[in-house]
Amino acid sequence: MSESTEKKMVRLRSSDGEVFEVEESVAKVAKTLQDMLEEDCADAVIPITCVRAPILTKVIDYCKDQVMISSSSSTTNNPNERTEQERKAWGQKFMEGVDSSTLCELLVASNFLNIEGLLNLGVDKMVSMIQGKYPQEIRDMFNVVNDFTPEEEEEIRNQNAWAFERDPYYKKRSSSK
Amino acid sequence: MEALPDEVLTEILGRLWKKPSCRCKCVSKRWRDLISGSGGDKPKVPNSGCLIQKENISPTDEVYDASNFSLRFFRFDEKGKMTAEESLDLNKWVFPSMLGTCDGLLFYCLKTGKKVQFWVSDPVTKGIRSSPSVFPISDQVADRLRLGVGFRNRSLEIKKGKNRAAVAVFDFETGEWSRRRRPVFR
Numbered sequence: 001m002s003e004s005t006e007k008k009m010v011r012l013r014s015s016d017g018e019v020f021e022v023e024e025s026v027a028k029v030a031k032t033l034q035d036m037l038e039e040d041c042a043d044a045v046i047p048i049t050c051v052r053a054p055i056l057t058k059v060i061d062y063c064k065d066q067v068m069i070s071s072s073s074s075t076t077n078n079p080n081e082r083t084e085q086e087r088k089a090w091g092q093k094f095m096e097g098v099d100s101s102t103l104c105e106l107l108v109a110s111n112f113l114n115i116e117g118l119l120n121l122g123v124d125k126m127v128s129m130i131q132g133k134y135p136q137e138i139r140d141m142f143n144v145v146n147d148f149t150p151e152e153e154e155e156i157r158n159q160n161a162w163a164f165e166r167d168p169y170y171k172k173r174s175s176s177k
Numbered sequence: 178m179e180a181l182p183d184e185v186l187t188e189i190l191g192r193l194w195k196k197p198s199c200r201c202k203c204v205s206k207r208w209r210d211l212i213s214g215s216g217g218d219k220p221k222v223p224n225s226g227c228l229i230q231k232e233n234i235s236p237t238d239e240v241y242d243a244s245n246f247s248l249r250f251f252r253f254d255e256k257g258k259m260t261a262e263e264s265l266d267l268n269k270w271v272f273p274s275m276l277g278t279c280d281g282l283l284f285y286c287l288k289t290g291k292k293v294q295f296w297v298s299d300p301v302t303k304g305i306r307s308s309p310s311v312f313p314i315s316d317q318v319a320d321r322l323r324l325g326v327g328f329r330n331r332s333l334e335i336k337k338g339k340n341r342a343a344v345a346v347f348d349f350e351t352g353e354w355s356r357r358r359r360p361v362f363r
Contacts, residue, residue, distance in 0.1 A: 104181055111185050127192045135203035147206050156203050163199035
């Protein structure tokens, strides 16, 4: 990548009206935006209607990082290249401290913008949050409305009784957190 | 969460282990329908995958990394050449139990509710064979199922029924079930 060519900028507008200016290469990490840019509507501000500004910031952070990795991967001695382990650690760090509602929004955004890597990170995070939990805890965490009648819920519970058996590990782990 | 499209939620639920996945059926109607299907529709979440599926092990899943319970299996072809190495990270609530030994082979079984899966390993060659899929068993059988191994062309025998008169045999070579009429114990 030569320094002389001026970097083309793309403007994105979040649902709450904030405008972000990013390099085209960064925006192109999102497949949805890439398609739009290739159809040549780069001049206008691209409205991203379902994503709020704080979420979009996070998404852009991710895209910038992806660009940083890929742009340097062509050079022989690559300081930014990551091993599998570093990649995992980075993903973990990126998702650290993301709460459940932010996570949902992040998933919606990465699904809408079609960013596979970010979607994967989000899904994995979500899975790890759900894994050891009981239905009521999951509902509380993600604000899911329980639309079962108590009888219906009891029935499903009975059908899957084995899944609700006391785990010797469950208590230990939840108390350690 | 309500805004989350079905395909994303399906992806999430599909990566859960079997036990958490069953618990999730209780969360709401939408979750239940995705996991176990609604009306005549097939479930959207892949059903067999949750028990043991290599790609389901998520890199960010600290819980299971920490438990660090994994089995390493090696696959060999007929000539004894190693073709694949596989490590299974198992849900810590679902340990495979050892069924027994027969003809120098070790038999393992993973019985989870209404599903059974088997492995046979050969300690000499370190080769492993697993049953082609997870076998569903019916409600009545699930509680009374007794598993055992027997020497019948290196097959795995499934004995069921109170008097053990009814014996279903799972042949590991062909991966098929058959029934034996003759009572084993008189």
